Amino acid sequence: MSSAPLQPILRPHPPSSISSFSSPRRTQPSPRARPCRLAAAREMPWPHVLTVAGSDSGGGAGIQADVKACAALGAYCSSVITAVTAQNTAGVQGVHLVPEGFIRKQLNSVLSDMSVDVVKTGMLPSVGIVQILCESLRKFPVKALVVDPVMVSTSGDSLSDPSTLTNYRDELFAMADIVTPNVKEASKLLGGVSLHTVSDMRDAAASIYKFGPRYVLVKGGDMPDSSEAIDVFYDGKEFIELRGHRIKTCNTHGTGCTLASSIAAELAKGSTMLHAVRVAKNFVESALDHSKDLTIGNGPQGPFDHLFRLKCPPYNIGSQQRFNQDSLFLYVVTDSRMNKRWGHSIEDAVKDAIEGGATIVQLREKDAESREFLKAAKACVEICKSSGVPLLINDRVDIALACNADGVHVGQSDISAREVRELLGPGKIIGVSCKTPAQAEQAWNDGADYIGCGGVFPTMTKANNPTLGFEGLKTVCLASKLPVVAIGGINTTNAGSVMELGIPNLKGVAVVSALFDRECVMTETRNLRSILTSALCSV
Ligand SMILES: Cc1ncc(COP(=O)(O)OP(=O)(O)O)c(N)n1
Numbered sequence: 289m290s291s292a293p294l295q296p297i298l299r300p301h302p303p304s305s306i307s308s309f310s311s312p313r314r315t316q317p318s319p320r321a322r323p324c325r326l327a328a329a330r331e332m333p334w335p336h337v338l339t340v341a342g343s344d345s346g347g348g349a350g351i352q353a354d355v356k357a358c359a360a361l362g363a364y365c366s367s368v369i370t371a372v373t374a375q376n377t378a379g380v381q382g383v384h385l386v387p388e389g390f391i392r393k394q395l396n397s398v399l400s401d402m403s404v405d406v407v408k409t410g411m412l413p414s415v416g417i418v419q420i421l422c423e424s425l426r427k428f429p430v431k432a433l434v435v436d437p438v439m440v441s442t443s444g445d446s447l448s449d450p451s452t453l454t455n456y457r458d459e460l461f462a463m464a465d466i467v468t469p470n471v472k473e474a475s476k477l478l479g480g481v482s483l484h485t486v487s488d489m490r491d492a493a494a495s496i497y498k499f500g501p502r503y504v505l506v507k508g509g510d511m512p513d514s515s516e517a518i519d520v521f522y523d524g525k526e527f528i529e530l531r532g533h534r535i536k537t538c539n540t541h542g543t544g545c546t547l548a549s550s551i552a553a554e555l556a557k558g559s560t561m562l563h564a565v566r567v568a569k570n571f572v573e574s575a576l577d578h579s580k581d582l583t584i585g586n587g588p589q590g591p592f593d594h595l596f597r598l599k600c601p602p603y604n605i606g607s608q609q610r611f612n613q614d615s616l617f618l619y620v621v622t623d624s625r626m627n628k629r630w631g632h633s634i635e636d637a638v639k640d641a642i643e644g645g646a647t648i649v650q651l652r653e654k655d656a657e658s659r660e661f662l663k664a665a666k667a668c669v670e671i672c673k674s675s676g677v678p679l680l681i682n683d684r685v686d687i688a689l690a691c692n693a694d695g696v697h698v699g700q701s702d703i704s705a706r707e708v709r710e711l712l713g714p715g716k717i718i719g720v721s722c723k724t725p726a727q728a729e730q731a732w733n734d735g736a737d738y739i740g741c742g743g744v745f746p747t748m749t750k751a752n753n754p755t756l757g758f759e760g761l762k763t764v765c766l767a768s769k770l771p772v773v774a775i776g777g778i779n780t781t782n783a784g785s786v787m788e789l790g791i792p793n794l795k796g797v798a799v800v801s802a803l804f805d806r807e808c809v810m811t812e813t814r815n816l817r818s819i820l821t822s823a824l825c826s827v
């Protein structure tokens with residue numbers, strides 16, 4: 289790396305051994321800064337990050353990335369929008385600057401009312417905006433300032449006026465706790481020096497440090513020819529190389545914003561700077577890894593999923609991301625007594641039903657001992673997962689959680705779908721038995737994914753179960769905002785007539801005895817599937 293041609297403004301640093309941000313900020317307000325008639329900003333119940341950045345219409349970077357990253361890491365995120373971009377996976381199609389006076393207004397609204405722990409900056413597209421921000425920070429000191437010097441989007445589009453460069457360095461960096469340039473931004477900040485190696489990154493970090501921030505993180509994610517993503521962290525004394533896996537993916541749009549806002553979130557929670565950076569790097573790497581195979585948009589660089597943890601245990605059950613209503617088509621419900629009668633294990637019965645064409649499985653094992661049931665349920669989860677068929681558990685949320693099933697089916701006398709949703713989280717499938725429009729309405733309000741409606745015909749499987757007939761089924765389907773599966777006395781002789789009703793949200797039939805109270809589960813399931821398919825084609 290050639291030496292930096294620009295002379296940094298030297299500024300005395302506070303001791304870099306300060307390890308947390310609970311102390312007041314260095315930039316104390318002048319005695320005149322806060323008008324005495326203004327009520328002081330009220331303490332927040334959560335760690336609070338204010339992001340001052342641009343909006344990304346595609347939702348991958350900018351304000352949108354910041355809000356999601358903070359939410360994922362447990363911090364509240366307020367926002368001051370500096371610019372509105374028209375942007376997608378192909379690049380930036382337009383930038384509309386928010387008038388400076390209105391940026392001042394947004395800053396004042398948030399900072400005067402709610403106590404902010406950390407300010408994180410992204411796109412600051414004009415000299416005036418940088419100045420307004422610095423003034424606001426002097427007036428309303430915060431615990432830490434994280435500066436992501438966004439100058440060029442990853443697609444190569446310019447996101448700031450070149451004249452902001454000196455302004456950035458001279459004014460904002462001097463107030464910053466950490467500055468997080470990538471190699472391109474570091475090069476730009478240092479007058480175009482070229483950065484090819486980790487040693488160049490160290491030199492760049494040292495040069496940027498001289499502009500005034502307490503810490504510098506030069507990010508090497510864009511450095512070519514490395515199997516690792518190496519970032520250089522510098523605290524004015526020591527260089528630390530932070531090594532991560534380079535995730536092979538096109539879905540990297542917004543990584544810089546996400547990293548900086550994740551650092552801000554961790555600082556707001558009280559982390560030391562190095563810990564915050566490590567957590568943030570780890571978070572970005574995990575999010576990229578979870579999203580690496582997604583195809584989003586038509587352009588070369590897609591966004592990634594900041595909320596991937598909501599889809600992982602313990603918040604999800606299984607791999608189901610979004611409930612596919614078509615899976616209700618041939619819904620098979622097991623029965624331990626029937627399996628015993630025919631000498632079938634639950635596992636074999638489930639395997640055979642799937643082989644015959646079942647599209648979703650429910651384990652309804654009313655007599656099973658919990659420990660034995662869990663063992664069988666775990667085996668069935670594996671069987672279903674390998675076939676891509678969702679597996680639900682009847683009534684037993686505990687078993688569903690313990691075996692990582694895809695969801696739970698509950699009846700009107702079981703715990704409510706709302707409570708089940710709270711226990712299982714958002715990624716799970718919840719079904720509710722409904723016999724009336726009011727129950728269907730309640731299931732929708734409670735966050736269920738589908739309803740089971742019946743008995744359509746008389747059944748021996750469930751004692752004292754009223755028969756609704758086609759009229760009752762139609763009434764409930766018509767009232768239901770959720771997809772419906774019909775249940776009760778359905779077999780190969782009447783299943784076709786149920787599907788031929790042609791009710792749009794009636795997605796399939798659920799069957800117990802016609803499949804499991806039989807010697808050959810696979811043959812019966814296959815026959816039923818072909819009858820349903822023909823009926824569907826005839827509607
Ligand atoms: C798909 C489907 N629909 C309805 C039921 C009946 O559930 P529930 O009312 O909880 O009665 P029991 O199954 O517990 O007897 C179901 N299991 N599946």
Ligand SMILES: Cc1ncsc1CCOP(=O)(O)O
Pocket residue numbers: 742743746747748749750753775776777778798799800801802
């Ligand atoms: C569990 C249940 N809920 C309403 S009817 C019924 C039993 C369905 O069993 P079958 O398919 O053997 O009639």
